[in-house]
Amino acid sequence: MSWFKRTVKGIQTPTEMKREAPDGLWYQCPNCKKAMHTREHKNNAYTCIHCNYHEKIGSEAYFKILFDDGIYTELDANMHSGDPLNFVDTKPYKDRLRSTEKKSGLKDAARTAYGKMADLDIVITCMDFGFIGGSMGSVVGEKIARGIEYALKNKVPFLMISRSGGARMMEAGFSLMQMAKTSARLAQLAEAGIPYISLLTDPTTGGVTASYAMLGDFNISEPQALIGFAGPRVIKETIGKELPKGFQTAEFILEHGFLDFIVDRKDLKDKLASLLRMLA
Numbered sequence: 001m002s003w004f005k006r007t008v009k010g011i012q013t014p015t016e017m018k019r020e021a022p023d024g025l026w027y028q029c030p031n032c033k034k035a036m037h038t039r040e041h042k043n044n045a046y047t048c049i050h051c052n053y054h055e056k057i058g059s060e061a062y063f064k065i066l067f068d069d070g071i072y073t074e075l076d077a078n079m080h081s082g083d084p085l086n087f088v089d090t091k092p093y094k095d096r097l098r099s100t101e102k103k104s105g106l107k108d109a110a111r112t113a114y115g116k117m118a119d120l121d122i123v124i125t126c127m128d129f130g131f132i133g134g135s136m137g138s139v140v141g142e143k144i145a146r147g148i149e150y151a152l153k154n155k156v157p158f159l160m161i162s163r164s165g166g167a168r169m170m171e172a173g174f175s176l177m178q179m180a181k182t183s184a185r186l187a188q189l190a191e192a193g194i195p196y197i198s199l200l201t202d203p204t205t206g207g208v209t210a211s212y213a214m215l216g217d218f219n220i221s222e223p224q225a226l227i228g229f230a231g232p233r234v235i236k237e238t239i240g241k242e243l244p245k246g247f248q249t250a251e252f253i254l255e256h257g258f259l260d261f262i263v264d265r266k267d268l269k270d271k272l273a274s275l276l277r278m279l280a
């Protein structure tokens with residue numbers, strides 16, 4: 001059956017010539033590998049309809065999910081980082097900022113907005129992992145601090161959504177100062193008796209875990225989120241022992257008393273609203 005054999009060798013089709021479904025029509029779950037319609041995935045709060053895997057999403061998606069009719073007002077939308085240390089690693093920090101801004105359409109790794117959530121006033125600061133690994137630098141700290149200030153002034157509950165690799169190394173000590181600054185502001189919020197809820201999402205690590213992410217009146221998390229301070233390899237080498245199964249997952253941390261509850265993203269808005277009504 002010679003006509004089943006490919007006689008011409010080395011036929012190649014350039015990528016742009018390959019036929020595909022229109023871009024973005026289908027979403028393939030990275031966990032169970034099953035496909036679903038992008039719209040269906042979005043309507044499901046970006047969770048997999050087969051295995052409930054929570055896709056990593058950014059501030060825009062969270063704001064759309066949580067604020068009524070997706071309507072919100074952003075605070076300090078144009079704040080962006082300086083380069084106080086003239087830092088250079090594989091490239092100058094200034095260039096890295098510029099190219100990341102361009103690529104992500106974001107100004108830094110966090111955005112703050114206020115609006116109504118299930119008819120309740122709320123201020124939300126949400127981190128964006130797409131901006132230098134959601135690292136916490138001066139802008140992230142300042143945006144959180146100003147979000148809290150707005151919450152204080154207007155007596156509105158504050159929600160922090162964390163997704164971060166930790167402090168931003170290109171701002172070194174300036175990043176670490178944000179831990180103290182945000183913690184001090186949160187203490188003022190606590191003194192004023194205004195609720196602070198911290199939602200930890202996958203992953204929340206480093207200086208973020210060591211400061212505002214764990215200081216909530218309620219510390220809650222999405223399922224299966226990685227939460228920790230140092231990475232598992234570093235801990236293993238330090239203590240010289242095998243780590244228990246599921247170490248640093250939200251479920252493990254809940255079991256050990258560091259979280260109040262785990263919430264499915266599809267129920268997030270309802271749960272937050274009933275929690276805030278209870279605290280009001």
Ligand SMILES: [Zn+2]
Pocket residue numbers: 029030031032033034048049050051052053
């Ligand atoms: Zn899945």
